Amino acid sequence: MRTLRILSVAGAAVVFAATAATAAPSPPPAPKPQITEAEVDTALARLTGFVTDSMRSTGVPGISVAVVHRDKVVYLKGFGVRRTGETGKVGPDTVFQIASLSKPISSTVVAGTLKNPADWDQRADLPGFALKDPWVTGHVTTADLFSHRSGLPDHAGDLLEDLGYDQSYILDHLRLEPLAPFRVSYAYTNFGFTAAAEAIARQHGTSWQKLAEDTLFKPAGMTHTSTEFSAFANAPDHAATHVKNPDTTWSPRYVRDPDAQAPAGGVSSTATDMARWLRLQLAGGTLDGKRIIPADTLAVTHLPQILAQPPTPPLNHTGFYGLGWNVSYDDAGRLRLSHSGAFGLGANTNVTMLPLEQLGIIVLTNGAPVGVADAIALDFFDTAEHGKPTTDWLAFFAAAYARLDDTDRSTTDYAHPPANATPARADSAYSGTYDNPYYGKLTVTANGTGTGTGTGGLTLSLGPKPMRFPLTHYDGDTFSYVTAGENAAGRTGVIFKDGTVRIEYLDGNHLGTFTRQ
Numbered sequence: 001m002r003t004l005r006i007l008s009v010a011g012a013a014v015v016f017a018a019t020a021a022t023a024a025p026s027p028p029p030a031p032k033p034q035i036t037e038a039e040v041d042t043a044l045a046r047l048t049g050f051v052t053d054s055m056r057s058t059g060v061p062g063i064s065v066a067v068v069h070r071d072k073v074v075y076l077k078g079f080g081v082r083r084t085g086e087t088g089k090v091g092p093d094t095v096f097q098i099a100s101l102s103k104p105i106s107s108t109v110v111a112g113t114l115k116n117p118a119d120w121d122q123r124a125d126l127p128g129f130a131l132k133d134p135w136v137t138g139h140v141t142t143a144d145l146f147s148h149r150s151g152l153p154d155h156a157g158d159l160l161e162d163l164g165y166d167q168s169y170i171l172d173h174l175r176l177e178p179l180a181p182f183r184v185s186y187a188y189t190n191f192g193f194t195a196a197a198e199a200i201a202r203q204h205g206t207s208w209q210k211l212a213e214d215t216l217f218k219p220a221g222m223t224h225t226s227t228e229f230s231a232f233a234n235a236p237d238h239a240a241t242h243v244k245n246p247d248t249t250w251s252p253r254y255v256r257d258p259d260a261q262a263p264a265g266g267v268s269s270t271a272t273d274m275a276r277w278l279r280l281q282l283a284g285g286t287l288d289g290k291r292i293i294p295a296d297t298l299a300v301t302h303l304p305q306i307l308a309q310p311p312t313p314p315l316n317h318t319g320f321y322g323l324g325w326n327v328s329y330d331d332a333g334r335l336r337l338s339h340s341g342a343f344g345l346g347a348n349t350n351v352t353m354l355p356l357e358q359l360g361i362i363v364l365t366n367g368a369p370v371g372v373a374d375a376i377a378l379d380f381f382d383t384a385e386h387g388k389p390t391t392d393w394l395a396f397f398a399a400a401y402a403r404l405d406d407t408d409r410s411t412t413d414y415a416h417p418p419a420n421a422t423p424a425r426a427d428s429a430y431s432g433t434y435d436n437p438y439y440g441k442l443t444v445t446a447n448g449t450g451t452g453t454g455t456g457g458l459t460l461s462l463g464p465k466p467m468r469f470p471l472t473h474y475d476g477d478t479f480s481y482v483t484a485g486e487n488a489a490g491r492t493g494v495i496f497k498d499g500t501v502r503i504e505y506l507d508g509n510h511l512g513t514f515t516r517q
Contacts, residue, residue, distance in 0.1 A: 031333035035357045035384050040069050043384035050379050051079055054394055059250050060348075060367035062090035062239050065376065066275035070358045071283055073275045082366065083240040083252055092272045095224055095238040096364040097256060099341030100190075101349045102227070102267035104301070105216070105277065106197050107146055107324030111285075111297040112215040113200060120146075120300055120323065126199035128168060130175040136182050137175075145196035146323040147305035148188050151179035153509050155487070157191035157261075162485030163439065163463035167260040171195050176438045178509055186306045186321060190264035193324075197263030208263055219292045220280055222273040229257045232268035239366035241346025250367055254345040256486065265341070274362040278351070281337075282358050301325060302337055302355070314391050338377070342369040342401075344486050352377040359384065371397025410504055414472070414480035414491035422476040427457055430477075430496050434514035439506060440464070442514045444471070460494065 044067065051063055061084050067075035078090035098105075114120065120143040130137045136151060144150045156177045157170045165173075170191050180187065201208040209227045217225045224235065232238055233255075240252040258266040269277075276287060285293035301323040308326070309319030317336075320327040326338045334356045341349035348369040353360030361380050363373040375393035382389045424430075427446035434442040443461045458471040460481060469481035477496040483489050483505050492505030499516040506512030 028333065031356060033357050034332060034334075035354070035359060037069075039384050039387070040074070040359065042387060043380050044075055046383050047075060047376075047380055048077065051376055054372045054375060055080055057394070058367070058370050058372055058398075059244065059248060060365050060370065060372050061242050061250050062094070062366040063372070063376070064090055064092060064094055064096065064239075064271035064364045066092070066271040066278065066362040067380070068275055068278045068282060068353075068358075068360045071279055073279070076271060076275060078271065082238065084242060084250055088237070090239060090366075091237070093224060093237060093270045095232055095235040095268050095270055096349065096366060097232055097239075097241060097258070097268050097343065097347045098274070098349045098364060099258075099265050099343045099347050101274075101339055101341040101351055102263065102265050103146075103193060103324040104281075104337075104339050104351065105225075105267050105269075105324075106193070106212070106263040107301045107322075108277065108281070108293060108298065109212045109216050110142065110146070110197065110200050110323075111301055112293040113204060113211065114294070114297040117296050117300045119297070124196045124199045126171070126195055126202060128172045129195045129199070132175055132177060132179050133182075136179060140182075142196045142200065143300075143305060143323060144183060145189075145192045147321050148186055148192065148308075149183050149306040149321075150189070150192050151182045151185055152187060152189045152192045153177055153180070154187040154189070156187075156189045156509070158487055159485075159506055160439070161191075161260050162487050163467060164465045165260070165440075165463065167194065167198075167262075169464075170260060171198075173438055176511065183306075186308045190261045193264040194261045216277075216292070217273075219290075220276050220287055222269065222276055225267065225269040225273045227262045227266050229259045229266065229268075235268070238268070239364075241343060241368075242366055243344075243346050243368045244370070252346070256343045256345040256347070258343075265343075269364075271362055271364055274351070274364070278353065278360045278362055282353060282355055282360055302327065302335065314396070340374055344368055344405075344488065348373040350374045350377040352381060354381070369401045371395075371399075371401050408487065408489040408505070408508075410490065410492055412474075412493060412504075414474050414493060417474045421474065424473045424479075425477070430458060430479075430501075433517045434501055435517055436511070436514040438511040439514070441466075442501065444501070 062080035062082055064078040076092045078092055080090050082088040082090055121141045124140055124142050124145055140150050160170045201211045212227050241256055242250040242252050244250055280287040280292055284295045285298045303322055304320030304327045306321050308321040311318050317328045328336045330336055334354055336354055338352040346368050348365045350363045350373040361377050363376045365373050371394055374397040378393045379389050430444050431446045445459050460469045460471055471479040471481055474480050479494040480491045483492050495502045500513050502513045
């Protein structure tokens, strides 16, 4: 039998070409579960030792781990201490800040509010929120923002949060960010994600916290889970955030309040609660025989929405982003879902699951990211699949986070001015008020030395509070200060020129130039 294929249409004349019919190839067989109960037991037997060894080698103070298999919590254990210098132990009910593990939690919440899968494509309509292109503003959907394909730049708005601006200010100023091509560009954006979630809450006439409580936390029995920082801070059994000191010890030096981006990074929870959520995920929205989240709207969150990463060693799997999930498929065709959470000020978390195997793991830690949470999860799955780990996952992720930490650091070593540096001008040449439509008002004040040489002569103030940064002279009209906050990146350049000042650290998207008033 022969078929016809249309080649062209010209006026009323239709031209056809005959082609030989070929049998359509049969689709590949659906993947089947491969991990046996005994293989899971092997991975579980290794887990405690790997966790304690990882803590010993890195110094991370506290970790809590949960494993779910075939709708049962088969591992639930805490390790270490909630706060260094104190005796309080980490247990399964210790509350951790879970950072960006909030994203798959939030996509679960939204899935629970929608009536059908097509509702993910509704426009994200939130007063005060707009993008630079009016057409994109009028068409951007919940799914676009939950999958980071709106065109917003990577981590747009995060530096405003570091300066102390609130959610309303940040969302309002995203309209000034440059846009990459819509729906074909992947860039991870906490505040784009947050805008979509807040739009859903507004449609329901409630707050995001109340929506999350009513839709997921209460029905699923997640009694120690919240989207509000105050709930975490006031929990008697909570794990303080820790950072690594130069002498390799760890201390709780910072407090990370993520309320401005609550849907993207503000959830706090326990291993016990997260295990209940993991059971719900692996069961397609049911828990203890009760339907909590519609299966069809939840299933959409697990589908690829945008290419996020080309094949990368050691797994060499193409990475996609779904709706709050990293999505990939292994060599056997099995769906793998995961997400990491990282606060540079002191938290690192991971969730990984193979739905076909009904197997998942949650890892919560109270230390800044050095690879421990991700390594525990990947070592567990590697052992379950191969009988033993095929990669040194702790070394792999430690190197990956170290590279990430260096990404935003200046290529100029501002801590060491050139030997032949040009002297600064008088302080009055730099002092004054400067303005920027994105970052707001900046002031430079002289502290009385009159030198501008960095001996305490100039202070830069920025942000709504404001934050104050002593300036150190580098060369000529260039100074520096030490950045602070979640996205701190060491010393950054402050360049004065022709009535403007440009802050290198704030200028990644060409928004960091302030004009003298």
